[in-house]
Amino acid sequence: MLCFHHPDYHYPLPEEHPFPMDKFSRSRAMLETELRRGRFVAPEPAAWGLLHRVHREAYLESVRDGRLSEFDRNRLGLPDNARLLDRCRRETQGTLLAARAALEEGLAVNLGGGTHHAFADRGLGFCVLNDVAVACAALEEERPGLRVLVVDTDAHQGNGTHALLRGRPGRFSHSIHVGRNYPAEKEAGDLDVPLPRGVEGPEYLAALSASLEEALARSKPGLVLWNSGADIHRDDRFGQMALDDAAVAERDRRVLAATRGAGIPTVVLYGGGYNRDRRRTARLHAETVLRAEAWA
Numbered sequence: 698m699l700c701f702h703h704p705d706y707h708y709p710l711p712e713e714h715p716f717p718m719d720k721f722s723r724s725r726a727m728l729e730t731e732l733r734r735g736r737f738v739a740p741e742p743a744a745w746g747l748l749h750r751v752h753r754e755a756y757l758e759s760v761r762d763g764r765l766s767e768f769d770r771n772r773l774g775l776p777d778n779a780r781l782l783d784r785c786r787r788e789t790q791g792t793l794l795a796a797r798a799a800l801e802e803g804l805a806v807n808l809g810g811g812t813h814h815a816f817a818d819r820g821l822g823f824c825v826l827n828d829v830a831v832a833c834a835a836l837e838e839e840r841p842g843l844r845v846l847v848v849d850t851d852a853h854q855g856n857g858t859h860a861l862l863r864g865r866p867g868r869f870s871h872s873i874h875v876g877r878n879y880p881a882e883k884e885a886g887d888l889d890v891p892l893p894r895g896v897e898g899p900e901y902l903a904a905l906s907a908s909l910e911e912a913l914a915r916s917k918p919g920l921v922l923w924n925s926g927a928d929i930h931r932d933d934r935f936g937q938m939a940l941d942d943a944a945v946a947e948r949d950r951r952v953l954a955a956t957r958g959a960g961i962p963t964v965v966l967y968g969g970g971y972n973r974d975r976r977r978t979a980r981l982h983a984e985t986v987l988r989a990e991a992w993a
């Protein structure tokens with residue numbers, strides 16, 4: 698099973714910064730030991746020309762040159778500079794390479810990605826580039842007629858992905874999330890499932906199964922991009938859901954059974970994860986990848 702990952706450097710953030718950048722290297726270290734058939738590949742940065750098909754050039758240049766306004770820097774939540782953009786370009790390329798690999802082999806993983814709050818001209822909520830929208834843009838040329846379903850089970854609405862895929866032929870954007878949580882301004886997707894704050898396993902899983910069934914029936918996909926999200930766990934700082942370990946495992950099992958189990962090529966992406974215990978965030982992402990390996 699191919700696993701794409703960022704290069705080995707950390708993007709340095711202060712210890713008190715809310716974004717757990719260390720989750721990527723921590724989970725990768727776990728998976729290098731625990732996956733039985735993992736093959737690890739470090740992507741090159743996604744091409745500028747490809748990024749421009751989704752993102753405004755002025756926005757990309759502002760991030761690269763560290764020229765975001767203070768307002769834009771604050772709503773992104775990360776310090777803008779060339780190193781951040783390089784890291785995110787590699788992360789984005791990982792999603793495209795995972796999509797190509799899944800179409801060949803059935804299932805592939807990007808140990809990152811799912812940066813679903815990024816729009817064409819702005820980054821929000823730690824999301825610089827919208828990797829899913831960029832991968833979909835590349836696939837439009839590479840695989841004309843391919844139908845793509847985005848399954849977004851991160852605890853927050855995939856607002857940027859909704860906006861960037863809206864009206865694109867053969868693209869279906871799903872999101873199951875807490876209704877009264879970030880982002881305050883929602884975007885209409887093809888299928889949205891807003892849930893109450895503090896939702897627990899049984900209610901969540903029933904809504905998930907129903908929405909997966911509807912999304913698959915309506916979109917008839919040839920590829921699923923699954924933004925998993927570790928922030929549905931009850932000990933997450935930002936997710937505002939209350940799923941315990943068993944419910945998170947059942948979430949994974951249901952998504953994988955509905956997609957890969959039905960023979961649909963599937964890509965697993967990380968999305969958000971901000972557990973109170975930083976090591977636990979990495980563990981939750983790694984567990985999802987380990988479960989996916991059973992379906993590879």
Ligand SMILES: [Zn+2]
Nearest residue numbers: 851852853969
């Ligand atoms: Zn999230």
